[in-house]
Structures are given as structure tokens and as C-alpha cells.
Amino acid sequence: MQKPYKIPESVLVVIHTPELDVLLIERADKPGYWQSVTGSKDREDEPLAETAVREVFEETGILIADETSGEQQGSNRVSRSRLVDWQLSNVYEIYPVWRHRYAPGVTRNTEHVFGLCVPRGIPVVLAPREHTAYRWLPWREAADQCFSPSNAEAILLLPAHRRC
Template identity: 40%
Template sequence: MTKYRIPKSALTVIYNRSGQVLVMQRNDDPEFWQSVTGTLEISELPIQTAIREVLEETGIDIIKHNYQLHDCEKVNQYPIRSMWQHRYPPNTPFNTEYVFAVEVANEHKIELTEHSAFLWLDKKQAMRKVWSDSNREAIELFVPNAK
């Protein structure tokens, strides 16, 4: 039996105290740069997914470091890319994405597990670099302008 993904995810924009935004390059598409993104697991709330995915993808433990994860109260719906459609139940055209943001210390070390590279970019550069419109909008709306 094939285990399909739930068509719901959490997008978490990570930025540091200097206003730089973390963007990561996907392993399966070198042109696709993004913030932390991950699928909800069964019985998991979006905020739990955000915390888990940040830890899994970057090594940043939001709870341990007492970082304040901000629920942006923004929900997006977008078409699932055709190259990823096989991961979802048949006839599932859309994914629902819950948006979060978190500020971390400038010196926080990043430990990639699911991406091939990362960059800390200023807000405008990050908005240009990310692939998806919803990621671009999240950076624009929820990352403070540089201090």
C-alpha cells in the first residue's frame, strides 16, 4: 500500500536578528530555493509541523533555544507541481500551506539534511531567490525590514 502525503504543509520563514533570510536549495531541483517547508503528518497541527520541520531541515531547535515561532495567520492554497503529484492521493490538485516565521540568533549554525545548499540573504535578495510566489509573499509580509 502506498502512503500518500497529506496535502497540507507548513512554510516557515527563518530570519536572523540582522534581517537576513535563510533560503535553501532543494536536492531534487537546483533552481528551486525555498524556506523550510514540510508536510503535516497524521494528527499533527500546522505549528507542530513547523517546529518539527525547522529542526529536521536546519538543526534549529525552536523549543530548546526559546525562539518565538510566529503564526502568521496566513493560509495559502496552490496547485501541486506535476512532478510531485505522485506523492499525493489521486485527484488531489491543491496543497494548503500554513505560514510561520521565526527570528534566530545571527550566529545560529545551520545543519542541512534535505537541501544541497543554503544562503543568508537580505530581504529583497531572498524574495528574488525563492521559487514560489507564496514563499516570496511570506518573506515580504513577515520578515521585518533590516534594522
């Protein structure tokens, strides 16, 4: 049975600390390709914030929850109020290596940018089929490490969008 095609609408979540250190994760299918959390909607009517919450948890183990009681040292929970929609979208050409995941003829994706402020030292648990390593870098260095131009540009906008 063929896997359903990906929806060409996604989120990019720049996870950062109050000090503007940014979490980057390395793709399992492309070693050396560092990025922020990204992911497509699971269904057409999925709200973008829900996509962001789901992808952050799936890729990093960080749980974005409505309650804030779990935001203590060592916890993987952060308040939903820390997830900020930057009201910024990028339309880009899907890399040819990943086009097979989309319906025939789909070549462009619309990516919606979010920021997530997390406490320094929050535990990160990667999905090993998707990512093999992670690192925290100061925002300018993180932007330099991203393979995706839209990801690098989003990180460079972090100081203007930070809400911690």
C-alpha cells in the same frame, strides 16, 4: 510497500534574523530551486506549530525548544516563543512534478505561514537528502531567489510580521 500519501496541508517557515536576513535552502531534487523550510503534516491531527517545529529541525538542525537556556552564541536551540504563526494561509496548485506524492486526484495544497526569528550565526545543518546548500540573504533579495510565488510573498511580508 507503498509510502503513504502526503497530506495536502503544510507549513512554510520563514527563518530570519533580527536584521531581517532570511535563510534559504536549495532543494536536492531540483538544483537552483531556493526556498524557506516547508513540509506537510505527518498526520491529520498534527498541530501546525508541531509540524513547523519538526520540519525546521529536520531540514536545518535548528531545535525549537520550550526552554531558552540554550540560546547562546553557537547553539542550535531557540525558544518556542520565537516561532510565530502569521495566521496566513495560501492555497496553491501542487506542481505536477510532485503530485505523485499525494493521493490520486489531489491537486491543491493549503500552506500555513510561520516566522522564526533566530540569532545571527546560528548553526545550520542540512538534511542532505532534502537540501544541498543554504544561504542567508537580506529579505528582499531572498524573496527574489525563491522559486515559489507563495514563499516570495511571505518573505515580502516579513517586516510586518517580525517579532524578535
